[in-house]
Amino acid sequence: MIVWEGLAYRYARGPLLRFPDLQLPDGGLLLLRGASGTGKSTLLALLAALLTPVEGRLDIDGVAVHSLGPRELDAWRARHVGVLPQRLHLSDSLTVLDNLALVGWAAADRSVDRGALLAALAQLGVAELAERRPHELSGGQAQRVALARALLRGPRLVIADEPTASLDDDAAQTVLDLLQRMTQARGATLVVATHDRRVMDTLAAASPVELCL
Amino acid sequence: MNLARLSWTYLWARPLVTVLNLLLLALGLAAVSVVLLVSQQLEDALKRDLAGIDLVVGAKGSPMQIILSGVFHLDVPTGNIPAESIERWRAHPLVASVIPISLGDSYRGHRIVGTEPAYLEDRGARLVQGRPWAAPLEAVVGAEAARRTGLAVGERFVGVHGLGGDGEPHGESPYTVVGVLAPTGSVIDRLILTSTESVWEVHEAATALDDEDRRYLEAEREVTLLLLRYRSPLAAVSLPRLINAEAGLQSASPALETARLLRMVGVGTEVLRGFGAVLLAVAGLSVFIGLYHAVRERASDLAMLRMLGAPPSRVAAVVVAEALWLAAGGLAIGLGLGHGLTALLGWWLEARQSMALTGWAWASGQWAVVAATVALAGVSAALPAWQAYRLDVTRLLQAPR
Numbered sequence: 060m061i062v063w064e065g066l067a068y069r070y071a072r073g074p075l076l077r078f079p080d081l082q083l084p085d086g087g088l089l090l091l092r093g094a095s096g097t098g099k100s101t102l103l104a105l106l107a108a109l110l111t112p113v114e115g116r117l118d119i120d121g122v123a124v125h126s127l128g129p130r131e132l133d134a135w136r137a138r139h140v141g142v143l144p145q146r147l148h149l150s151d152s153l154t155v156l157d158n159l160a161l162v163g164w165a166a167a168d169r170s171v172d173r174g175a176l177l178a179a180l181a182q183l184g185v186a187e188l189a190e191r192r193p194h195e196l197s198g199g200q201a202q203r204v205a206l207a208r209a210l211l212r213g214p215r216l217v218i219a220d221e222p223t224a225s226l227d228d229d230a231a232q233t234v235l236d237l238l239q240r241m242t243q244a245r246g247a248t249l250v251v252a253t254h255d256r257r258v259m260d261t262l263a264a265a266s267p268v269e270l271c272l
Numbered sequence: 273m274n275l276a277r278l279s280w281t282y283l284w285a286r287p288l289v290t291v292l293n294l295l296l297l298a299l300g301l302a303a304v305s306v307v308l309l310v311s312q313q314l315e316d317a318l319k320r321d322l323a324g325i326d327l328v329v330g331a332k333g334s335p336m337q338i339i340l341s342g343v344f345h346l347d348v349p350t351g352n353i354p355a356e357s358i359e360r361w362r363a364h365p366l367v368a369s370v371i372p373i374s375l376g377d378s379y380r381g382h383r384i385v386g387t388e389p390a391y392l393e394d395r396g397a398r399l400v401q402g403r404p405w406a407a408p409l410e411a412v413v414g415a416e417a418a419r420r421t422g423l424a425v426g427e428r429f430v431g432v433h434g435l436g437g438d439g440e441p442h443g444e445s446p447y448t449v450v451g452v453l454a455p456t457g458s459v460i461d462r463l464i465l466t467s468t469e470s471v472w473e474v475h476e477a478a479t480a481l482d483d484e485d486r487r488y489l490e491a492e493r494e495v496t497l498l499l500l501r502y503r504s505p506l507a508a509v510s511l512p513r514l515i516n517a518e519a520g521l522q523s524a525s526p527a528l529e530t531a532r533l534l535r536m537v538g539v540g541t542e543v544l545r546g547f548g549a550v551l552l553a554v555a556g557l558s559v560f561i562g563l564y565h566a567v568r569e570r571a572s573d574l575a576m577l578r579m580l581g582a583p584p585s586r587v588a589a590v591v592v593a594e595a596l597w598l599a600a601g602g603l604a605i606g607l608g609l610g611h612g613l614t615a616l617l618g619w620w621l622e623a624r625q626s627m628a629l630t631g632w633a634w635a636s637g638q639w640a641v642v643a644a645t646v647a648l649a650g651v652s653a654a655l656p657a658w659q660a661y662r663l664d665v666t667r668l669l670q671a672p673r
Contacts, residue, residue: 104666109579130583137581148576152285160273165582208580 093272199230300551301606386471402451
């Protein structure tokens with residue numbers, strides 16, 4: 060269960076951004092919409108434990124995330140949050156497999172071994188791309204690799220920021236199907252920020268909670 | 273994935289910058305290493321060659337020339353002094369010991385030195401074959417001289433007049449090798465040693481036309497230098513003045529002359545050392561610029577690490593590790609190059625029978641160079657690492673512009 064009340068954040072010399080209160084059940088789906096500058100990215104950053112709210116409370120699975128210190132936030136994010144950013148941020152200096160291996164290194168988790176990485180890629184149908192560099196992948200392939208990275212450690216909360224941007228209809232549909240199926244299979248809560256009509260139409264069937272900022 | 277592998281991969285993602293940084297570091301380290309290796313070995317060699325010699329007495333002339341010719345066997349002597357001065361100075365109350373040195377001939381570029389067996393003991397030489405000379409025209413060969421000339425116990429050889437190796441051979445007075453010395457790392461390795469009487473005999477045989485000539489030469493016998501050891505430190509005050517007051521005699525203090533020599537050589541080594549330090553500073557600046565730009569270019573990669581849960585210190589460690597890889601690579605190449613160049617210089621000097629120099633040595637100052645290089649890498653990485661530490665991760669969630 061994700062619950063936030065009176066949640067607000069202020070950037071240096073910026074206005075106070077307030078967010079409407081919300082409760083989201085385990086395995087739920089939140090569709091986040093809004094024009095640029097309305098605080099969409101800020102809310103995603105708060106949920107991803109990258110920012111600490113200046114006011115209000117944020118409880119995720121019974122953990123008061125708003126009261127965690129910087130080290131605890133890092134550890135909490137590593138364990139419980141998977142992020143699929145709009146720009147995928149796959150490093151071209153590394154192979155696909157090494158990009159995924161960063162998940163284990165960042166979290167100092169030795170259980171993320173080669174077998175686990177290959178299994179994660181295989182689940183998304185891209186195991187054969189393990190030794191390729193990200194710049195050698197198509198948009199859809201790269202999106203799947205980034206999704207495998209986000210889901211690798213079985214997060215309780217998956218955040219996808221414009222997951223279909225720059226994908227054609229077929230690729231967008233495939234990614235959305237995978238995103239929904241994989242998060243549901245893990246019982247994870249999915250938060251999707253989007254402007255894309257295709258996303259809204261596809262996810263409408265799952266009866267999402269919609270929040271328009 | 274581990275820190276070493278990740279930083280190594282990032283390092284070689286920009287091969288041109290990495291190679292340039294490695295090259296700059298390596299050149300600076302090589303220059304500093306050569307200077308340190310050469311100066312330490314030079315100082316060690318000087319100390320070994322000078323050990324136990326308090327004063328050198330020769331013919332009037334340059335004290336530096338006396339030291340160079342009589343102790344290091346690099347220069348020609350200033351002349352000869354009467355042989356009777358050996359016993360006269362030996363009897364002096366301020367003098368503990370006197371060892372005569374007679375120069376004049378050589379064999380294949382190696383000086384034939386007429387002296388007394390005490391010289392062997394005084395220089396810490398040890399025989400590996402045979403025995404010391406006991407009669408005129410018996411010789412003991414230094415380790416390096418034996419290796420280069422192939423002389424062994426029982427063999428005979430003929431010296432040539434002069435120290436350059438291109439003089440008239442003394443064919444009528446061949447020497448017999450009776451001993452070979454173990455290597456000492458000092459100048460004695462390059463010498464062929466015999467009795468003072470041998471040198472007199474060879475030259476009298478070569479110059480005397482008849483018995484009268486021979487008797488005259490025997491009465492006027494000379495040696496080239498005397499190596500003196502003081503009985504007490506007080507002798508250092510008065511003995512040089514006493515000697516210099518005598519007609520035809522010149523004293524030379526090894527301590528003073530080598531200090532002067534090292535000061536002269538020191539200017540060159542300081543210039544080289546300074547050049548190496550400048551190269552290292554430039555390398556440090558280059559590493560800093562490289563890492564600074566790398567962090568800017570790789571900001572999203574590093575921010576992604578934060579997004580995946582890496583604490584800021586872990587992200588900053590990637591940048592520091594890159595700098596340390598550069599330092600390690602620069603040290604490996606630079607020290608290898610420095611030692612290689614020193615070995616090459618040693619080989620060139622050996623061919624000219626000059627000082628012994630090896631690349632297989634470690635100068636104590638090199639530990640400081642290693643520490644300074646690691647510190648340099650750390651300092652160069654400090655600001656880029658701080659940038660990485662303070663990365664704004666929320667940018668990852670912002671729409672591309």
